[in-house]
Amino acid sequence: MRFLFSDDQLALQETVRNFLAGECPPARIRELWESESGRSAELWGKLAELGLPGLAVPEERGGLGLDETSAVLIHEELGRAALAEPVIATGAVAAPLLAELGDPGFAGPWLERIAAGEAIVAVGHAASPLVADAHVAQLLLLPHGDELHALAPADAQLVAQPATDPAQKLFRVAWKPREATRVADAKAGRALLAAALDRAALAAAAQLLGVADQLLAMASTYAGQRHQFGKPIGSFQAVKHLLANVKVQIEYARPAVHRAAWSVAHAVPGRALHVSMAKLGAAEAAASAARTALQVHGAIGYTWEQDLHIWMRRAWSLGNAWGTSSFHRDRVSDAVLDSGARLGPGTTF
Numbered sequence: 001m002r003f004l005f006s007d008d009q010l011a012l013q014e015t016v017r018n019f020l021a022g023e024c025p026p027a028r029i030r031e032l033w034e035s036e037s038g039r040s041a042e043l044w045g046k047l048a049e050l051g052l053p054g055l056a057v058p059e060e061r062g063g064l065g066l067d068e069t070s071a072v073l074i075h076e077e078l079g080r081a082a083l084a085e086p087v088i089a090t091g092a093v094a095a096p097l098l099a100e101l102g103d104p105g106f107a108g109p110w111l112e113r114i115a116a117g118e119a120i121v122a123v124g125h126a127a128s129p130l131v132a133d134a135h136v137a138q139l140l141l142l143p144h145g146d147e148l149h150a151l152a153p154a155d156a157q158l159v160a161q162p163a164t165d166p167a168q169k170l171f172r173v174a175w176k177p178r179e180a181t182r183v184a185d186a187k188a189g190r191a192l193l194a195a196a197l198d199r200a201a202l203a204a205a206a207q208l209l210g211v212a213d214q215l216l217a218m219a220s221t222y223a224g225q226r227h228q229f230g231k232p233i234g235s236f237q238a239v240k241h242l243l244a245n246v247k248v249q250i251e252y253a254r255p256a257v258h259r260a261a262w263s264v265a266h267a268v269p270g271r272a273l274h275v276s277m278a279k280l281g282a283a284e285a286a287a288s289a290a291r292t293a294l295q296v297h298g299a300i301g302y303t304w305e306q307d308l309h310i311w312m313r314r315a316w317s318l319g320n321a322w323g324t325s326s327f328h329r330d331r332v333s334d335a336v337l338d339s340g341a342r343l344g345p346g347t348t349f
Contacts, residue, residue, distance in 0.1 A: 005073065006016060008192055013073040016078055018079035029082055033166040037125035040211070044085055048117025052087055056095040061108060062115035063095070068199065072206045076331035079210025082314050084167035086133040087106045088322075092203040093196050097148075100192060101183055106150070109152040110139060122153075127197055127323045130170040134158050143183050143193055143254035144177040144184035151175060165317035167310075195267075198275045201265050202320040205257045208282035212250045215289035218308055219243060219296040226298075239296060246289045253281035273335040283325055286315035 005013075012057075023046060032038055047053060053095050055071050056153050057063020064070075071092060073081035078087055098107040098121075113119035122137035134140060135158060156175035163170050184192055220243055223234030227332045233239050263271045290312040301308050319325065 005069070009070050009073055010331040013077060016050065016052070016074050016077045017080065019085060020077060021047075024081045024083050026082075026310055027273045029084070029167065030309055031319065032084070037084060037136055038167065038169045039133070043286040044120070047085060047087065047119045048115070051115075053091040053117060054095065054111075054115030057111045057115040058099055058101070058328055061099075063111065067265035068092075068202060068261040068266050069258075072258060073203070075203045075206035076210040076213070079087075079212075079314065082211070082214070082310050084165075084169070084314075086122070086136070088200055088203045088207070089123045089132060090114055090119070090121045093200045094139075096199060097123070097141065097192055097196050098136050100195070102188075103183065106183065108119040113138075123196060123200070123339040124173060125193060125197055125200070125322070126288070127327055128200070128321060129172075130161055130169075131173050132321075133169055135160075135169060140171060140173065140175075142175065143189065144182075146193065147177070147182055148176050148184035148189040148192055149175075150182040150183045151181045155181075165319065167311035167314065168317050170273065194272070195264075198264055198271055198321060200330070201275050201279045202257070202260050204318045204321050205253075205260065205279040205282040207278075207288040207316050208256055208315065209250065209254055211311050211318065212246070212253075212282070212286040212289040215286070215293040215308075215311050215315065216246050216250065218311070219246075219289075219293035223296050242292045242295065243298045244343070246285070246292050249281075249285040249288050253278070256281045264332030270335075272331060276323070277334075279328045280325055280332065281325060283315075283319040283328075287319060290315040318322040 006289050021042060032040060040233065049066045052074060052347045054063030055074065057065070095111060098110055101107045110119060111301045112120070114121065120136050121139045121141060122134040124140070124142040126143060131140070134153060136155055140151050140153055140156060142345040144153070148168050150220060156173050159172045159174070161170040161172060219233065223239055226233045241271050257278040260274040263274040293308055294312065297306065297308055300306060
């Protein structure tokens with residue numbers, strides 16, 4: 001199987017990278033940390049002009065109608081910029097979920113609002129019980145068992161939760177399911193929620209690649225600037241090995257993430273396994289990049305003034321979003337053991 005992106009996909013990725021470099025510098029990230037909502041309506045509108053919230057919205061509803069093989073490159077750039085706007089929940093998860101509901105009367109207007117940048121949708125899942133960005137959402141999609149319910153934030157009680165990443169706005173949501181809020185029964189909801197988890201974990205894995213890339217770039221730049229014993233510390237063999245090991249981890253994780261994007265886009269039977277392998281690899285690469293970048297920076301890396309911790313915190317928060325490493329490791333183990341039981345002893349993978 002060949003994983004080659006088209007010229008159009010690569011051009012869109014470059015456009016997004018250039019846009020975020022200008023619109024989302026570290027100073028703006030810090031500024032949003034101090035704001036009441038932690039989010040920018042102006043920035044969300046500009047993201048909508050690029051089509052990012054509506055990537056997965058069908059063209060007839062005003063979106064780009066792209067699948068995960070295109071979106072995966074975009075999410076890498078969102079991670080590289082440490083953008084915290086709710087593109088995962090609204091664009092990668094809620095949009096395709098609404099499109100698959102089979103209720104155009106309900107879903108259609110919401111899809112159009114998402115594509116236009118007029119609606120943010122927060123999504124809950126058992127694997128990610130804290131609901132991100134519920135405070136700025138116009139619609140909540142929440143599970144009740146295997147059922148899926150849709151309700152307005154005014155019909156729920158939101159309790160803010162602490163987070164190590166100031167860019168994360170997490171909430172516990174107290175609400176009562178009613179027949180009027182149910183948009184999918186247990187049978188349909190089970191499939192919709194499974195797909196939602198895989199899409200969200202895939203997007204988080206792709207963003208982790210971007211985060212890891214940025215951390216490695218920052219560490220490499222600093223290693224070339226910081227001098228000890230009259231030489232850049234990047235010329236020391238030990239530092240070279242640290243940086244090279246991170247680069248290897250990132251490049252091993254990247255094809256797994258791209259493979260998972262193809263699996264999700266084409267709904268292959270092994271989709272969940274591929275997504276969990278991608279999330280594990282990307283999370284481990286980003287965590288390693290964070291440790292190494294901090295080690296290369298030394299004591300100055302612990303200071304608030306250094307931008308390094310912006311991406312370190314993103315590595316940690318994304319690593320736990322939409323299924324922790326333990327959760328995804330269990331999914332991989334279960335899939336492997338189940339395959340071995342069905343294929344018989346002596347099977348190799």
